[in-house]
Amino acid sequence: NAGVMQNPRHLVRRRGQEARLRCSPMKGHSHVYWYRQLPEEGLKFMVYLQKENIIDESGMPKERFSAEFPKEGPSILRIQQVVRGDSAAYFCASSPPLGGANVLTFGAGSRLTVL
Amino acid sequence: AQSVTQLGSHVSVSEGALVLLRCNYSSSVPPYLFWYVQYPNQGLQLLLKYTTGATLVKGINGFEAEFKKSETSFHLTKPSAHMSDAAEYFCAVGSGYSTLTFGKGTMLLVSP
Numbered sequence: 001n002a003g004v005m006q007n008p009r010h011l012v013r014r015r016g017q018e019a020r021l022r023c024s025p026m027k028g029h030s031h032v033y034w035y036r037q038l039p040e041e042g043l044k045f046m047v048y049l050q051k052e053n054i055i056d057e058s059g060m061p062k063e064r065f066s067a068e069f070p071k072e073g074p075s076i077l078r079i080q081q082v083v084r085g086d087s088a089a090y091f092c093a094s095s096p097p098l099g100g101a102n103v104l105t106f107g108a109g110s111r112l113t114v115l
Numbered sequence: 116a117q118s119v120t121q122l123g124s125h126v127s128v129s130e131g132a133l134v135l136l137r138c139n140y141s142s143s144v145p146p147y148l149f150w151y152v153q154y155p156n157q158g159l160q161l162l163l164k165y166t167t168g169a170t171l172v173k174g175i176n177g178f179e180a181e182f183k184k185s186e187t188s189f190h191l192t193k194p195s196a197h198m199s200d201a202a203e204y205f206c207a208v209g210s211g212y213s214t215l216t217f218g219k220g221t222m223l224l225v226s227p
Contacts, residue, residue: 108158
């Protein structure tokens, strides 16, 4: 029973390139959450999605960042025209329907380095 | 709105000593409270959580935490530290179907 799978685990991009981070939720989970961890900081909520629907994107930067969770396939966090300040660990978590905060399972994270 | 304050970005203890990591929260609704541990370059592992019921919660690896509503606290303790406990610990607050709000983390250092 695989947990939350994130890939790639490590990603290096040059400034101006695009970064795509993928998250496959646990089996039976239909809700996905993305968090960002900057150096010396805790995790900051970015976006909460159900399949084909963004529920809460209050933590997403207004520009260059987008997220989707299609009917088929993993959730994708997309960062366009990356800058050095985007270097961080991006964590995905999933929960079952009607689950919420008390039943989140986290993935191992994707670490983005922008040169 | 919810927030979490973890007192002390770094805590150092000797092996065998008591571990105490402090967490205070703010929440306008009854909170769910969590402690997570993160080892270097790894993801978050849930140590324990409080949702409802008994206020003293026992978790994995000998850790426990007590929810004190009057003090808005949820401090993490372990009677005797092991070298393997060295990691970063995050306190988080949530409620119902909301997302989690994390503290900035406390790095636990364990010396022989």
